[in-house]
Amino acid sequence: MPLLGPMRSKKFFLLGAIIILIILLITGFGYYSSLKKPEEKKPTIVEAPEQETKPQPINTETPVFPTLPTEKPTETEEIPETFIPTSTSESKIKKLFDKELAYGDLYYPYIYIYDPQEGILKYLNLEDKTYKEIYKSSNISNISVSPTRKRIVFVENNRLNLLDLSKDSFINFKEKISSFIWKNDELYFFAFDNLNGGFVGKFFDLNKEPLILEKLNFIRAKLEIFGNLLLVYADSLNSINSPVFALNLSKPAGFSLYLEPKNYYSLISSNDGKYLFVSYQEDSWKSKIIDQNKKELIAFDWGTLKEKCSFVDVLVCGVPLNQKTDINDWYKLKRSYQDKIIIFNPKTKELKEVNLDGFFDVIKPKLTPIGIVFWNRNDANFYIVNLE
Amino acid sequence: MKYLPLFAFAIFLDLLEFIDWLIAIAGVETVVITILGFIIALFLAFGGLLFSITLLLTGLRKEFLALRAIIIAIQQILEFIPVVQALPIRTITVWILYLLESGVLEKFVQRFASISQKLMPLQQFTPLGKLGKVVSKIPIVGSQAQIINKKIGEFTKNKPQMVKKSDKKPEMGVSIVNPAQKSTKTPEESVPTITSPRRLTFIFIFLFILPSLFVWASTKTYFYGEKDGNNIIISFVVFDEKTKKVINFSDNTEYQWYVPFAQKSEKITFSPVIFVKPLSLNLSQDFNISVKVIDRKRNFSQTFSGTVKIPSPDVAIIRKKFDYFELPFLGNIDPNDILYPKPINFSSQNLSYTWELNGIFLSNNKTIPASLLKTGYLGLRVKNLNNRFEGAFDFLSVK
Numbered sequence: 001m002p003l004l005g006p007m008r009s010k011k012f013f014l015l016g017a018i019i020i021l022i023i024l025l026i027t028g029f030g031y032y033s034s035l036k037k038p039e040e041k042k043p044t045i046v047e048a049p050e051q052e053t054k055p056q057p058i059n060t061e062t063p064v065f066p067t068l069p070t071e072k073p074t075e076t077e078e079i080p081e082t083f084i085p086t087s088t089s090e091s092k093i094k095k096l097f098d099k100e101l102a103y104g105d106l107y108y109p110y111i112y113i114y115d116p117q118e119g120i121l122k123y124l125n126l127e128d129k130t131y132k133e134i135y136k137s138s139n140i141s142n143i144s145v146s147p148t149r150k151r152i153v154f155v156e157n158n159r160l161n162l163l164d165l166s167k168d169s170f171i172n173f174k175e176k177i178s179s180f181i182w183k184n185d186e187l188y189f190f191a192f193d194n195l196n197g198g199f200v201g202k203f204f205d206l207n208k209e210p211l212i213l214e215k216l217n218f219i220r221a222k223l224e225i226f227g228n229l230l231l232v233y234a235d236s237l238n239s240i241n242s243p244v245f246a247l248n249l250s251k252p253a254g255f256s257l258y259l260e261p262k263n264y265y266s267l268i269s270s271n272d273g274k275y276l277f278v279s280y281q282e283d284s285w286k287s288k289i290i291d292q293n294k295k296e297l298i299a300f301d302w303g304t305l306k307e308k309c310s311f312v313d314v315l316v317c318g319v320p321l322n323q324k325t326d327i328n329d330w331y332k333l334k335r336s337y338q339d340k341i342i343i344f345n346p347k348t349k350e351l352k353e354v355n356l357d358g359f360f361d362v363i364k365p366k367l368t369p370i371g372i373v374f375w376n377r378n379d380a381n382f383y384i385v386n387l388e
Numbered sequence: 389m390k391y392l393p394l395f396a397f398a399i400f401l402d403l404l405e406f407i408d409w410l411i412a413i414a415g416v417e418t419v420v421i422t423i424l425g426f427i428i429a430l431f432l433a434f435g436g437l438l439f440s441i442t443l444l445l446t447g448l449r450k451e452f453l454a455l456r457a458i459i460i461a462i463q464q465i466l467e468f469i470p471v472v473q474a475l476p477i478r479t480i481t482v483w484i485l486y487l488l489e490s491g492v493l494e495k496f497v498q499r500f501a502s503i504s505q506k507l508m509p510l511q512q513f514t515p516l517g518k519l520g521k522v523v524s525k526i527p528i529v530g531s532q533a534q535i536i537n538k539k540i541g542e543f544t545k546n547k548p549q550m551v552k553k554s555d556k557k558p559e560m561g562v563s564i565v566n567p568a569q570k571s572t573k574t575p576e577e578s579v580p581t582i583t584s585p586r587r588l589t590f591i592f593i594f595l596f597i598l599p600s601l602f603v604w605a606s607t608k609t610y611f612y613g614e615k616d617g618n619n620i621i622i623s624f625v626v627f628d629e630k631t632k633k634v635i636n637f638s639d640n641t642e643y644q645w646y647v648p649f650a651q652k653s654e655k656i657t658f659s660p661v662i663f664v665k666p667l668s669l670n671l672s673q674d675f676n677i678s679v680k681v682i683d684r685k686r687n688f689s690q691t692f693s694g695t696v697k698i699p700s701p702d703v704a705i706i707r708k709k710f711d712y713f714e715l716p717f718l719g720n721i722d723p724n725d726i727l728y729p730k731p732i733n734f735s736s737q738n739l740s741y742t743w744e745l746n747g748i749f750l751s752n753n754k755t756i757p758a759s760l761l762k763t764g765y766l767g768l769r770v771k772n773l774n775n776r777f778e779g780a781f782d783f784l785s786v787k
Contacts, residue, residue, distance in 0.1 A: 102712070239697075256631075333730055
């Protein structure tokens with residue numbers, strides 16, 4: 001090569017060696033930085049604050065309310081040897097109702113339930129013990145109520161339906177929707193179309209078709225809304241390892257990477273959109289809370305599932321005592337968890353741990369003025385944990 | 389200089405040690421991808437450097453050095469801008485330099501000057517006047533260059549004049565060699581031209597092969613598979629690691645699939661989804677797959693490959709309440725309970741069930757009453773009668 005004489009070749013070789021060394025140093029430093037764990041702050045145990053939500057007046061009908069049992073309610077099941085025994089007294093946990101009911105949502109004092117024996121979807125007022133019937137059907141599931149309580153979605157005959165209580169309207173979605181999430185009265189959903197692939201959509205106007213926001217070619221996905229971002233990641237039953245992609249809802253211009261790929265992501269955002277609880281598996285189950293700048297607020301050495309958490313001002317999660325059970329086995333109903341409850345206040349960084357005496361597989365625990373209300377997947381009953 | 393081989397040897401050993409450490413902490417797959425990324429990044433860094441130097445020195449004349457340096461500097465800056473870097477900046481740079489060296493640019497300036505002179509009075513044409521001043525400061529040599537400098541000087545002095553084409557050939561410098569013309573220069577005298585085959589090959593390698601490799605290395609493809617009866621649905625997501633964005637293709641994009649495990653391994657679709665009938669019924673493994681995406685609207689063509697994992701069949705022993713609640717069976721005997729199988733990811737509903745207690749056959753029925761159970765291990769085997777490769781097993785201890 002005319003440009004590279006013997007002297008130049010040597011110089012190039014030396015230059016190359018220096019570049020290799022620099023790259024190695026930078027990469028090594030990068031890996032070292034990524035491996036270096038931030039110091040975990042040990043939060044102190046305090047009482048979690050109560051919700052200030054005030055109930056709105058509703059038109060009550062028949063004041064017949066499922067009775068709250070007075071005798072020892074919990075059928076405590078024998079704990080397998082692999083689980084760590086707990087020490088909380090039994091009197092703190094009570095059944096909320098005396099029959100098995102399906103869980104819709106809880107916006108205190110209103111709890112939305114479905115009674116499969118009666119085939120009625122209704123909401124109950126936990127304070128004045130009144131109830132109102134909403135919808136009659138022999139088989140509905142996956143009930144979710146919008147934060148404004150004006151709209152309800154549920155699955156009936158394998159199709160997603162939306163009931164608008166304010167306008168007394170009913171919509172049946174044509175899309176094959178695998179997951180959805182509310183932002184006020186707007187319903188954001190992920191659907192997979194056999195012809196066009198996966199996409200996220202938005203439904204708001206009853207007189208209009210759902211709006212396709214952006215294509216994202218997962219087959220099944222999970223959603224979370226974090227501030228102005230719609231976070232989407234693959235359902236672990238379809239793909240264990242997945243990145244988290246974000247779509248800016250104020251300016252939808254394609255999905256961008258939000259979190260690097262990890263196993264078994266579970267995300268839940270706080271109601272004010274300031275914090276995001278992120279659980280994932282990396283050698284072991286881990287979790288953390290980040291803010292909108294992705295700055296880590298706190299890291300935990302345990303993990304849990306989206307279905308086991310709520311984040312209304314404070315994070316309330318059912319946390320499996322056995323952190324090694326296969327997560328997909330839980331989704332397939334092959335295995336069950338025995339949980340404790342963790343309450344974390346991101347503002348004061350205070351954490352409370354509540355051990356449950358019994359075999360409780362906690363679903364959607366919510367902190368209310370009367371205690372923590374949750375649904376137990378092991379027996380389909382509602383329970384209330386007194387925090388005093 | 390005697391330390392140089394030792395230095396290289398030390399780097400090599402340190403590199404091996406580093407790779408060994410990476411394998412230990414990150415696994416082979418991650419390390420292979422990382423090393424590949426390293427090699428490509430290194431290749432690109434070296435290639436880019438070599439390219440810039442070659443570009444600077446090709447057909448070098450002192451008079452052009454400053455201008456070349458400015459053009460190359462601009463090219464380097466543009467290559468650092470995230471979105472702009474995707475444009476063929478190197479190609480444009482080489483083209484501009486070629487135009488400059490060959491005199492085409494000069495001719496263009498001449499022609500442009502003469503046309504604009506005809507169209508409007510020069511004193512009102514300020515931008516050209518400014519351009520003329522700038523260009524006139526650039527030392528261009530050769531008879532044509534002298535004429536241009538002269539003419540541009542005349543422009544700026546507001547003395548429009550028609551530019552005459554010079555009959556003289558350039559005294560020196562790089563020009564396009566016309567194959568029909570025989571060079572009168574000896575090989576020692578001849579100046580390397582941009583059309584030299586070696587240079588063209590070199591430019592081709594760095595302009596086309598390297599960017600392709602880099603694009604390939606900067607994307608990550610996720611394939612997803614799911615059973616739909618006897619068919620398999622496959623979809624994919626392409627993520628650009630440079631822009632950190634998911635790539636969405638235009639509506640009429642063509643997808644040329646290569647699915648080795650399908651009965652028809654090659655198929656074209658116009659959506660990023662494909663339904664395939666598998667060649668073998670045994671799908672309990674990872675499959676290699678590739679798809680060529682031809683997005684004509686964006687003038688984009690790229691092949692993406694990876695592995696697709698089809699979720700395996702599985703079964704769970706559950707109990708039902710009111711024929712509505714599906715609850716996990718925890719192994720506690722309640723005589724009122726009826727146990728059900730919950731099959732997952734089977735390609736058909738034509739299944740056989742075998743219940744066993746402590747390894748002894750219990751029943752072939754789909755459901756069993758919990759009252760039949762005793763302490764021990766309860767097992768359930770499920771087989772797909774339409775596919776001998778599909779089977780699943782669940783067991784748990786009964787108390």
